Amino acid sequence: GDSVTQMEGPVTLSEEAFLTINCTYTATGYPSLFWYVQYPGEGLQLLLKATKADDKGSNKGFEATYRKETTSFHLEKGSVQVSDSAVYFCALSDRGSGNTPLVFGKGTRLSVIA
Amino acid sequence: KAGVTQTPRYLIKTRGQQVTLSCSPISGHRSVSWYQQTPGQGLQFLFEYFSETQRNKGNFPGRFSGRQFSNSRSEMNVSTLELGDSALYLCASSPLIGTGRETQYFGPGTRLLVL
Numbered sequence: 001g002d003s004v005t006q007m008e009g010p011v012t013l014s015e016e017a018f019l020t021i022n023c024t025y026t027a028t029g030y031p032s033l034f035w036y037v038q039y040p041g042e043g044l045q046l047l048l049k050a051t052k053a054d055d056k057g058s059n060k061g062f063e064a065t066y067r068k069e070t071t072s073f074h075l076e077k078g079s080v081q082v083s084d085s086a087v088y089f090c091a092l093s094d095r096g097s098g099n100t101p102l103v104f105g106k107g108t109r110l111s112v113i114a
Numbered sequence: 115k116a117g118v119t120q121t122p123r124y125l126i127k128t129r130g131q132q133v134t135l136s137c138s139p140i141s142g143h144r145s146v147s148w149y150q151q152t153p154g155q156g157l158q159f160l161f162e163y164f165s166e167t168q169r170n171k172g173n174f175p176g177r178f179s180g181r182q183f184s185n186s187r188s189e190m191n192v193s194t195l196e197l198g199d200s201a202l203y204l205c206a207s208s209p210l211i212g213t214g215r216e217t218q219y220f221g222p223g224t225r226l227l228v229l
Contacts (some may be wrong), residue, residue, distance in 0.1 A: 034216045043118075043204055043220040051215045089157065091213075100159040100170055101147045101206070101218055107156060 002027045006090045006105035013112050020053070021108045023090035028052040031094040033066055033073040035100070038087045045057055080112045115141060118221035120205050126227045127129060132193040135224045139186050139207030146188040148180060151202040164190055164211040200228045
């Protein structure tokens with residue numbers, strides 16, 4: 001079945017550092033790809049998404065590019081802030097193969113220190 | 115527009131009891147999905163409803179069930195609770211179903227503790 005693999009962390013960075021969280025996927029069809037963020041005590045919020053190859057999703061300084069050739073959707077941010085501390089989930093949706101609405105990676109906990 | 119709401123936010127039950135969780139989707143959204151989040155297993159899909167019909171079901175035992183009402187509100191029920199059912203239960207809604215490109219909007223979750 002479909003799956004998502006992401007670095008599990010935790011990742012600890014200093015403020016203004018560069019962030020990369022790796023995400024790779026396997027899918028039988030042509031999935032859409034998502035990054036969700038979960039702040040402490042809250043549900044998941046969509047951070048960005050991409051629905052076809054070479055699409056770049058971006059939001060709040062975060063970016064990720066849908067790379068079909070490497071089956072990857074790595075999350076990047078040029079300069080992290082303390083307020084970015086959260087758990088980040090990579091996910092895919094592969095409706096073509098009749099799968100679930102979203103298949104998630106295990107999540108990556110990011111801590112940003114001042 | 116109000117977001118996805120879930121009630122109750124916190125719940126403590128004992129083994130063997132049953133529990134019902136409620137989810138109200140964003141106004142106009144007709145699809146509701148449920149996920150279980152635990153530290154060990156991460157986020158796992160439970161079921162998906164659209165227009166009062168279950169369209170997808172995850173790999174959970176029959177103790178887990180759900181339904182959707184004509185106003186798109188959804189409930190999930192867990193019977194004969196086990197310690198391993200302790201988790202954060204998340205509900206998500208979307209306007210449509212089936213393209214794979216739709217965004218799922220999540221509620222804050224219901225945290226269930228089984229003692």
